[in-house]
Amino acid sequence: MARSRSAELDRKKLFADPILIGTIVVLxxxxxxxxxxxxxxxxxxxxITEEGPTLSIFQRVLAMPNFRTAIANTLKVGFLVGVLSTLVGLLFAYVEEYVQLKTKVMDGLFKVVSMLPVVSPPFVLSLSVIMLFGRAGIITRHLLGIPDNNVYGFWGITLVQTLTFFPVCYMMFKGLLKNIDPSLEEAARxxxxxxxxxxxxxxxxLILxxxxxxxxxxxxxxxxxFANPMIIGGSYxxxxxxxYLQITGAYDKDGAAAMAVVLLVITLIMFVVQKYVLEARSTATLTGKASRARMLITDNSVRIPLATICLLIAIFVVGMYICVPFGALFKTWGRDFTLTTKWFEQIFTRQQGFKAFQDSFILSLIASPITALLSMIISYLVVKRNFKSKGFIEAVSMLAMAVPGTVLGxxxxxxxxxxxxxxxILQGLYGTGxxxxxxxxxxxxxxxxxxxxxxxxxxxxxxxxxxYDMGANSFEVFMTVTLPLIKDSFLSGLVTAFVRSITAISAIILLVTPRYLLITVRINELAEKGAYGSACAFATILxxxxxxxxxxxxxxxxxFGTSRAFVEEED
Amino acid sequence: MATEQKGVRLEHVSKIYQDPKTKKDFYAVHDANVNIEPGSFVTLLGPSGCGKTTILRMIAGFESPDEGEIYLGDEPINELTPNKRDTAMVFQSYALLPHYNIFDNVAYGLKLRNMDKEIIREKVIRILGLVGLEGMEARMTNQLSGGQQQRVALARALVIEPGVLLFDEPLSNLDAKLRVDMRNEIRRIQQEAGITAIYVTHDQSEAMAMSDEIIIMKKGLVAQIGDPHTVYYKPADEFVADFIGESNFLRGNLTAKDGASGVVTVEGNSIEVSSVDDDVSVGDTCSLVLRPEAAVLADEGVLPAKVILSRFMGHYQNYHVMVGDTLIKITDFNPKNHKIYDVGDDAFVAFTKDDVHILPTTGEKTA
Known part of the structure; x- marks a missing residue:
């Protein structure tokens, strides 16, 4: 017996749907x-060089002491940030799911902490760490009296990245802990x-x-x-x-390519382990939804210390973000705390701020609806349709997640x-918007x-x-049924794409030409120059x-969301 | 109604699936030959995993057969996509479009056909009347009860006037009482609309109550096709006899045969019978199928038995008796004025020669 006949019929049915086939081909x-x-x-x-396949480029690159140090640095920082973010994220999630907090303030603070890194450009925390703990830092210089504290390097990057990434862990653990049936723990109790x-x-x-x-x-x-090490890494x-430096500084494109391959291989290996080994297992352990609400911990000996730690971290994070607008409002950070609007004025008068916002805004505005629609189409094909190249489409679009922006650039x-x-061919694309x-x-x-x-x-x-059975073709099904049902997801995809685009820097900084001024690139330049006032003004508006x-x-x-449509005309 | 009734024909249709665990291919449907008459109500009946839903989905076009050809009317439809087939399906989960109200749900198929607004309105209103939902056009689907959602699903399928109406276990999410009401409703509406209907269910009472014809399936194979009477009284094999209603099987030997009449020897007792399956010849071992309600316990009768269970159930007395090594179940209806036997009593199992059906022994003990 062979299943070839049904496969052939399925193929024929697929081809009877030209829009679907066209979409798949384009995708x-x-x-x-x-x-x-x-x-x-x-x-x-x-x-491959002109002389044929070779490992010489890799040998050359790996022989550079700077590059070897960079690999070690990256792994060291990555490991520590991974550990710290996981722990802080777990603490936050545990406190939210298990501990009786009661106050609205705490709830609000938790929400803000989880949302801030999503809406803020990637390097904002670096800016504020420099402004708080750097040479002219408010805390180090003015409160503690340390005249030239060095925040640049390992600890600076680790601190900033931990604060940037722990909310991701927090959201992940929140989902996991929510799904643990409380009766398991009650049984143990x-x-x-x-x-x-x-x-x-x-x-x-259970959450291991x-x-x-x-x-x-x-x-x-x-x-x-890319952005944080760039700003706060210093010589690290x-x-x-x-x-980035290999390309923009040394103009060594082959070398940069080899370095990019090294970075790509490292992230790919981790991505594969994460995606196919751990992700599957971390959801498989938890069966089904919690049957009822959990009894929250009210015991003060647990409550007060845990809540205090979270509160301090949260206040610290929020404080860091508040730093940014003030950085743009003080005359000279660290010296003259008179309020002024000159930095905001300057970015428009001297820094071509208007063009930067316009370019960033327009490009992101073009990209986001396309992204949102594309991702909904891919999801639809992956979840609802069956065809041969579906695995390819799913794998490649997920692969993009594991590719660092610099590598892509x-x-x-x-x-x-x-x-x-x-x-x-397609050369005309390069350097364009x-x-x-x-x-x-x-x-x-x-x-x-x-x-x-x-x-x-x-x-x-x-x-x-x-x-489909009523007579709609794939396109009609997608437009009249699928899309309306995932309207929320589409809308949030739209905004996420917009926010990610307008705050993106890693790949873009390598590709942008003087024709386009992008805000993030401007901020990066200004921060490198030490022009924190203008950088903060840009960041604030962003x-x-x-x-x-x-x-x-x-x-x-x-x-207009889906959930509202369902309750319409209730009562 | 203007519906053109269409028949459905399956010729040597097979569907192969792969077992996700063992990676082995197996037949989900094997060599199905079915001819469904235009305008009839046909049920696909069988335990879960027997292939009945697969057949329905192949007719709708959601699955493609690996062997054979499916005809809708005279047209081969293997290569048509579901939206091009003149079928409409009522789904188990109703599958109403949650972002539309009742009117838009029912009008969906008509709008796809670019019909005139006024005509759509008229058709929708009429069909909602037929299913008993007049005046509910503006409601959202989540404001309806299960039974009402079921009616919307039915209206939506009916309104496009398909050649064939397909039902995929549509009543299994309803409670028992509503199920009985709805099955009568569906049958009434089908007859009023004069539409061909193919109905998948694992509930034999549903199949018996609604169908012109029942197709009984077992592990991908068509076990029997026949009207409710035939499948009940002349089951094709022990599986069917056991699946439709309850059956006792007594092993025996056919000692004489004349047409459908004959004599069977069971445990040394010769029994006259009038319904012998064509496949059984003299000298063969065979199974004597006896329905629990067709037999009574008496002081005289066909087979001597010992009572091992006797229980009063209200509208009947339930007996288990042993005939030799074989357990026989007997239900004695309205037992008020009957003699009641107790556990340990000796008695006879009594029945007439028309009450039993003789099958070839398959060796598969289902009882």
Whole structure:
């Protein structure tokens, strides 16, 4: 017996749907061209010279002491950031899910802490750490009287990255802990275990794979991070910054390609372990939903110390963000604390601020709807349809998640500056706004796809089948049924893509040409020059824009979201 | 109604699936040959995993067969996508579109056909009347009870006037009382609309109550096709006899045969029978199928038995008796004025020759 006949019929049915086939073809072409091809070019570049295949480029690069140090630095920082973020994230999640907090203030603080890193540009915390603890830092110089504290380097990066990434872990653990059936812990309590024993013997083993998962996710984020090491790293190079300097400083494109391959391989290995070993296991341990609410811990000997630690961390984080607008409002940070609007005026009068905002805004505004729609289409195909190249589409769009921006940037330089494979085809793309938009899309696609997939999995397959059965073709099904049902996910994908695009820097900084001024690139330049007043002014406006976008999204979801449509005309 | 009734024909249709654990291919449906008459109500009945839903989904177009051809009317439809097939399905989960109200749900298929607004309105209102939901057009689906959602699903399928209406266990999410009401409703509406209906269920009482014809399936194979009477009184094999209602099986030997009549020897007792399956010849071992309600316990009768269980259930007396080594279940209805036997009593199992059916022994003990 063979299943070939049904496969053939399925194929014929698929081809009877030209829009669907067209979409699949376009998608595959897009993913191949803009994700696989640049990475392939990096491989080719770093292994093949005019004399044929060789390892000499790698040998050369690995022989550079600076690069070897950068690898060690990256791994060291990544490991510590992974551990710290996981622990802090777990603490926050545990306190939120297990401890009776009662106050609205605490709830609000927790919410803010979880949202801030999402809406803020990636290097904001670096700016404020410099302003608080640097040479002219308010805390170090003015409160503690240390005249030249050095925040640049290992501890600076670790602090900033931990504060940036722990909210991700916090959200992950929150989901995990929520799904633990309280009766498991109650059973242990009932048999005589102390709270600590319950945590070590029940809760902890249950979330152990999740712990590994969170650790690796932050580890990957840390080693892929470009902006923070750039601003607060000082002479402490990491892989991402080394690659950037190798291109912009040493003009060594082959070397940069080889370095990018090294970084890519490291992140890919971790990504594979994270995605296929830990992620599956961390959800498999937890079966089903909690049957009822958990009895929160009211015991003050547990409550007060845990809540205090969280409160301090949260206040610290919030304080860091508040620092940024003040950085832009003080006349001279650290010396003259008179309030002034001159930095805000200056960015528009002297720093071409208007053009920067316009360019960033327009490019992100173009990229975000395309990203949102693409990711919904990919999710729809992956979850609801069955065809041969589906695995490819899913794998490549997830792969983009594991590719650090710097690596992608180098890949685009190598892949498109001379056209496809140096042939001149598509060369016109390079240096245009289109390629920036494409980078924005590729960088935000995985997040959108992931949220789309999880939203679609919630929808009973037969709802779409019924529409199909009533006579709708794939396009009509997608437009009239699928998209309206995942409106929330689509809207939030739209805003996430916008926020990610307008705050993106790692890949963009390598590809941007003087024709386009981008805010993030401007901030980076200003921060490097030590012009913190202007940098903060830019960052403040950027945060206001992104925060406004999120507010707008929440408003729209509330107003027009799916959940509202369902309760319409209740009573 | 303007519906053109269409028949459905399956010729040597097979569907192969892969077992996700063992990676082995197996037949989910094997060589199904079915001819469904236009306008009839046909049930696909069988335990879960027997392939009945797969057949329905192949007719709808959601699955593609690996062997054979499916015809809708005279048209082969293997290569048509579901939206191009003249079928409409009522899903187990109703699958109503949650972002539309009742009117828009029912109008969905008509709008896809680019019909005139006024005509759509008229058709929707009429069909909602037929299913008893007049005046509910503006409600959202989550404001309806399960039974009402079921009616919307039915209305939505009916309104596009399909050649064939498909039902995938549509009543399994309803409570028992509503299930009985709804099955009568569906049958009434099907007859009023004069539409061909194919109905998947694992509930034999549903199948018996609604169908013109029942297709009984077992492990991917069609075990029997027949009207409710035939499958009940002349089951094709022990599986069918046991799946439809309850059956006792007595092993015996056919000692004489004349057409459908014959003599069977069971535990040394010769029994006259009038319904012998064609496959059984003289000298064969065979199974004597006896329905629990077709037999009574008496002081005289066909087979001597010993009572091992006797229980009063209200509207019947439930007996378990041993005939030799074989357990026989007997339900004695309205036992008020009957003689009641107690555990340990000796008695006879009594029945007439028309009350039993003789099958070839399959060796598979189902009782």
């Amino acid at each position: 595959i072409a897009f993913l191949t061209l803009f994700i696989l091809y640049p990475l392939a070019v990096l491989m080719v570049d770093s292994f 009932d048999m005589g275990a102390s709270r600590w024993k319950v945590f070590t013997s029940v809760t902890f083993p 794979p999740g712990l590994g998962n969170a650790f690796l996710v932050t580890f990957i984020e840390s080693i892929a991070d 190079d990491t892989l991402a910054t080394s690659i 180098v890949g685009y330089i190598r892949g498109f500056s001379g056209g496809l494979f140096g042939s001149g 289109i390629i920036l938009v494409i980078v924005f899309i590729v960088r935000s696609l995985p997040t959108g796809t992931r949220s789309g997939i999880s939203a679609l999995r919630q929808i009973d397959k037969s709802i779409e089948e019924s529409a 945060i206001i824009i992104t925060y406004g976008a999120v507010l707008l999204m929440n408003f729209f979801i509330k107003r």
